[in-house]
Amino acid sequence: MKRRAIYPGSFDPLTNGHLDIIERACHLFDEVTVAILVNPNKAPMFTVEERIEILHEVLDAKFAQVNIDTFSGLLAEYAMKKRAQAVVRGIRAISDYEYELQMALMNRRLAPSVETIFLMAPQEYSFISSRLVKEVFKLGGSVEGFVPPFVIERMKNKI
Numbered sequence: 001m002k003r004r005a006i007y008p009g010s011f012d013p014l015t016n017g018h019l020d021i022i023e024r025a026c027h028l029f030d031e032v033t034v035a036i037l038v039n040p041n042k043a044p045m046f047t048v049e050e051r052i053e054i055l056h057e058v059l060d061a062k063f064a065q066v067n068i069d070t071f072s073g074l075l076a077e078y079a080m081k082k083r084a085q086a087v088v089r090g091i092r093a094i095s096d097y098e099y100e101l102q103m104a105l106m107n108r109r110l111a112p113s114v115e116t117i118f119l120m121a122p123q124e125y126s127f128i129s130s131r132l133v134k135e136v137f138k139l140g141g142s143v144e145g146f147v148p149p150f151v152i153e154r155m156k157n158k159i
């Protein structure tokens with residue numbers, strides 16, 4: 001049986017922290033779906049289409065078992081529909097833990113067959129978030145080393 005995992009998130013934009021989680025998830029699962037949550041309430045830097053394009057550009061050549069998708073609504077339902085055994089999430093600090101625990105317990109209630117797997121961020125990426133990367137970039141700071149070079153190019157095109 002194929003072991004499938006979903007790695008859900010906003011990926012606005014994809015960071016090296018996300019990439020690290022994706023690479024490690026590939027060691028654990030036969031198939032990893034990076035799933036962009038379509039959230040109409042958020043004002044993103046990149047449209048969903050742009051984020052899909054970035055993910056393909058950065059991931060396709062590197063990871064044969066990764067596929068890219070979008071979803072809206074309940075993650076638990078999406079994971080069951082995809083017949084995934086697991087949802088992968090990254091934990092950077094204690095501040096992530098509280099929210100992630102709540103989500104994992106709710107998702108277990110909604111989809112008991114789907115396990116949530118947490119991967120700890122390595123120290124060098126533990127302070128990186130899409131939000132902070134966008135903030136630093138907008139204020140003129142360098143985001144080199146925090147996101148893939150292709151993402152930097154796309155961010156530059158935005159302004």
Ligand code: ADP
Binds near residue numbers: 017
């Ligand atoms: P969300 O908006 O759902 O937090 P993100 O795209 O920011 O979506 O993050 C998706 C997942 O990746 C979350 O589990 C988050 O904790 C994790 N993550 C984000 N940045 C990092 C990082 N630097 N290192 C490890 N995990 C991370």
